[in-house]
Amino acid sequence: xxxxxxGCDRNLSIFEALVAxxxxxxxxxxxxxxxxxxxxxxxxxxxxxxxxxxxxxxxxAHDLLALEELACDILVVGSYNYKIPEWNEHLPYxxxxxxxxxxxxxxxxPLVNAILHEHRHWAVTCHRIDxxxxxxxxxxxxxxxxxxxxxxxxxxxKIQIAAGQLATQIGQNFGALWDAAHxxxxxxxxxxxxxxxxxxxxxxxxxxxxxxxxxxxxLECYAMVNQQDVRxxxxxxxxxxxxxxxxxxxxxxxxxxxVTCKDGFVVFNDWYFV
Numbered sequence: 001x002x003x004x005x006x007g008c009d010r011n012l013s014i015f016e017a018l019v020a021x022x023x024x025x026x027x028x029x030x031x032x033x034x035x036x037x038x039x040x041x042x043x044x045x046x047x048x049x050x051x052x053x054x055x056x057x058x059x060x061a062h063d064l065l066a067l068e069e070l071a072c073d074i075l076v077v078g079s080y081n082y083k084i085p086e087w088n089e090h091l092p093y094x095x096x097x098x099x100x101x102x103x104x105x106x107x108x109x110p111l112v113n114a115i116l117h118e119h120r121h122w123a124v125t126c127h128r129i130d131x132x133x134x135x136x137x138x139x140x141x142x143x144x145x146x147x148x149x150x151x152x153x154x155x156x157x158k159i160q161i162a163a164g165q166l167a168t169q170i171g172q173n174f175g176a177l178w179d180a181a182h183x184x185x186x187x188x189x190x191x192x193x194x195x196x197x198x199x200x201x202x203x204x205x206x207x208x209x210x211x212x213x214x215x216x217x218x219l220e221c222y223a224m225v226n227q228q229d230v231r232x233x234x235x236x237x238x239x240x241x242x243x244x245x246x247x248x249x250x251x252x253x254x255x256x257x258x259v260t261c262k263d264g265f266v267v268f269n270d271w272y273f274v
Contacts, residue, residue: 001174002026003074004067006059009039010156011078013164014097015046018076021171026070028054029063031081038079058082064090074174077129078163081108084129093178094129097166099159101141102127103187106134111155112193114146115215122146122155124162126170128181133189137181139174142166152217198222202247206237206264213237223268225249225259233270240264 005015006029019025028047030040040056047054055063059080064087067075074093077084087094100110101123114122123143128136142162146155170177198216200209200223212221213235221232226249244250244260251258258267 001073001171002071003076004029004070004072005043005076005078006030006080006082006084007043007076007078008080009042010160011097011163012042012046013160014076014078014167015043017164017167018171021168023171025050025052026072027052027067029059029080030054030056032056038081059084061085067091075129083133086131087129093174095126095139095170096129096134096136097163098125098127098134099163100134100190101125101143102134102138103184105190106187107190108192110190111152111159112197112215112219113190114155115150115152116197116211118148118211120146122158124159124166126166126177127184128178135184135187137183139177139181140166140169142169151214152219195222200232200266202259202261202266205262206239206266209237209261209266222274223259223271225257225268229274230268230271231274232268235266235268235271237261237266238264 001023003018003023003025004027005025008031028043030043031038033039044054059082064085068090072091074095075087075091076095078097084094101121102125105114121143123141125141126139130136142165144158144162198221200212200221218233223230223232242260246260246262248260249257250260250265256267256269258265
């Protein structure tokens, strides 16, 4: 199979698994780098090693025509921010690797809500690309567990590993899986997280603040400390009875700061003023 890959370094495991299954890459489409979410340096290195072109501009209809002229069989998408144009006139196949157990968690970045909503079972799903986001018929999925200790960073790694395992399955059995793909049932769409989702309210509970810190990790949370806006990369919250008002700074040590919340305390270990 001759394939084009559209994605970023987070799904390099997909690219590598397909190459290991003797698929031949003909072009890479990637996205501008975005701190904590999207990087492309490793993909660019792969392209350079294989002497294939890379495009960071959005994939357009004329690019599909160019892929057809390269005798490309399939477009493979994983962690790609741009909508894929209608591909059927130019390519026999197009698939997407989505980081959720579809039809649950359609949308641009479901990792955060997987933790905020305390899901305990998760998956990466490979589906046909159709006219709407993440709704195409499902070829296969790779499931795994999430526990109460998982963070944005650990879930990201679990997804990368599962995506590589799923891509191996796809690479080795593509024809049969494509033909047997099943239509998705009614699902739900999760929009991209908001500023409100990322903002820590010290009047809320330890449980909720813990989930925010875990869910966003190095994507950062927002908070207001001593009337100043801060951004938080790491922290922890614990239950402890007290009679203090929420939002008071009660302790500082080196780069750490401790603030009261509704039913305990929150420590920010890696943070900075905005």
